[in-house]
Amino acid sequence: MLTNEIVKQKLVEKFAEQVTNFGEPYGMLTFEAPKEMNLKVLNFLYDDERLKFRFLTDICAVHYPDQKGRELAVVYHLHNMQDNIRVRFKVFTDIEKPDVYTATGLFSAANWMERETYDFYGVKFTGHPNMKRILNVEEMNYFPLRKEYPLEDQARIDKDDEMFGRE
C-alpha cells in the first residue's frame, strides 16, 4: 500500500533537495519543486512503477502578489487510482516571466486546464499546442483572476467584536 511517506521518500531519493516544502494539509501530500523541474517531477510520478500517478485531476494557478519573484503558483493535483492516493504538486514562477513547461505531452487533459490557467493568470505554458484564451474573449488584455483586480469587498471589516461588548 502506497502511503504519503513512501511517496515523499521516493521523491527525495530521486530529486534530493530540489523538492521542498513537504506538507500534508488535510491528509494530502503537498510539495514544491523549481519550475524548470515540473516535467521531470511529473514524468517521474507518472512512470515510476511504484508511484504511478497517472491521472491528472486538476491544474490551476494561485496568485500571491506579496511573494517577490514567485508570485504565481501552478498547482497540479495528481491521482494514483490503483492505490487511491492523491498528491498536490506546486511550482512557483515569477510574474514577469511566467513560463512553465506544458504537461500536454503527458496528459491530454492538461490542454484545456492549462489554457484556463493562462486565461485567468497569464501563466504561459511552453510547448502547448494551442496556447490561447478559452473562457474569456480573445481581445482581453489582462488576466482577471490576478489579485490586482479586486472586486468590491462584501465582507465588512469595519466592525469588530469590541463593538458588541465582547473581548
Place this chain on the structure above:
Amino acid sequence: MTEQHIKLPEGSIEKTTTTLNLGPTHPATHGVFQNILELDGERVVSAEQTVGYIHRAFEKIAERRTLYQITPLTDRLNYCSPPLNNMGWHMTCEKLLGLKIPKRVDYLRVIIMELARISDHLICNSIVGVDAGAYTGFLYVMQYRELIYEIYEEVCGARLTTNIGRIGGFERNFNDIAFQKLEKFLKEYPGVLKEFENLFQRNRIFMERTMGTGAISAERALNYGFTGPNLRAAGVDYDVRVHAPYSSYEDFDFSIPVGTTGDNYDRWLVRNQEMWQSLRIIEQAYQKVQEFKGAEAEVYHADAPEYYLPPKELVYTRMEPMIWHFKIIMGEINMPVGEVYHSVEAGNGELGFYLISDGGRTPYRLHFRRPCFIYYQAYEELIKGSMLSDAIITMSSLNLIAGEMDA
C-alpha cells in the same frame, strides 16, 4: 464512402468540405456552447469546440464572498443536479472547519444527493433518446423529475437553483410531506424506470444508433481526465463515493456499474444502472433515517454556532443568538488557515473544490474542478470520422452542461 465509391467525372466541380457552426444557440447542443465542424458530406473531418459563452467568473466572485454566499454560485454549475454541487461545497467547508456531522444529517444528505443523481441521469438519458428521435421517454419521465423537484421544494423551498442545506446540515428538518413524497417516489419510480428502460435498452433502432458511436478506450479516457459515468462506460470502476467515501457512503451497499466499449450505448446503460443503484441507496438511507427515534430524529444539523444560523425565535428574543445571526449574515467570521481539496461524485463525475484560505473571511482562492469542462476536450477525438447525426448523440450522451463547463 470515399473517392472510390463516388467517381467524379472529369472537369466537374472540385470536392470541398463544408464548415458548419453547431451552436452556440442550436437546439441540438442543449446548452450554450459552440462547435465549428468541418464536414465532408455528412462525415465530420474535424471539430473545434468553443466554450465560455456563459462564463460568469465564479472563481473571482467567490474570492469576495463568505462561505455560505458561495453556495448559490455552485447551484449554477451543473444545473441538472444542483444539490450535488451544494453538498460538495458544504462538505468542503466542513472539511476546512473540521466540523463533525451527525449521522442523520449524512443520511438525509445521501437521500437528496441520490435524488439529484437520478434527476441528472434521467435528463441525460432521455435527451439521448430525444436526439435519436424517441421523444416519448423524455415526456414520460419528466413527471418524476417533477416529483424530485417537489421533494427539494419541501426541504429547501426552491426547485432548480436549490441552495439546499447549510454548512453543518440542513436549514430545517425534513417535514412529513417531504417524506410522503419520498415514499411515493420510491414506490412508483421503479416501475417507471423499468418502462423507460424497456423503451430503449433493447430497442433495435436505438441500439443501432448508439452502439459503436462516440467510443473511447479506457486508456484514452483516463488520459483525458474523464470521470463519472463516462469513464465507467469505458470500463474503469472509479467512483468517488467508493474511493473516498464522504457523507457516510461507506454505510451503504451498492455496486458500480461499468461498461466495456465506452460508446454512447454503454454510457446510456451505465447511467441507467446507476439510477437503479441510486434507488437502492435511497431506500437504505431512508430506512436508516427512520431508525432514529425521539430526540435523535430531530437532529438535522451539526453543532456549529459560528457557521450555522441560530433558530429564528431565539434571534428575535435573545441577544447572543441575534449577534451570531448578524455576524454570520454579514460574514464576520474568520476561517482557519488551510488548503483543502474535496471532491464528490457529481452527475458528470468528480466535482472537486480546491479551497485556499489565508485566515480571512472569504476564500483566498477557490477553484472548481468541473468534470464537464475537462472531458469536453475529447469531443473532437470522439466524433472524428463519424456522421454528423452521431456527433449530436455523442454530445448529449456525454451530458455536457454549459453551466458547469464555463463556471
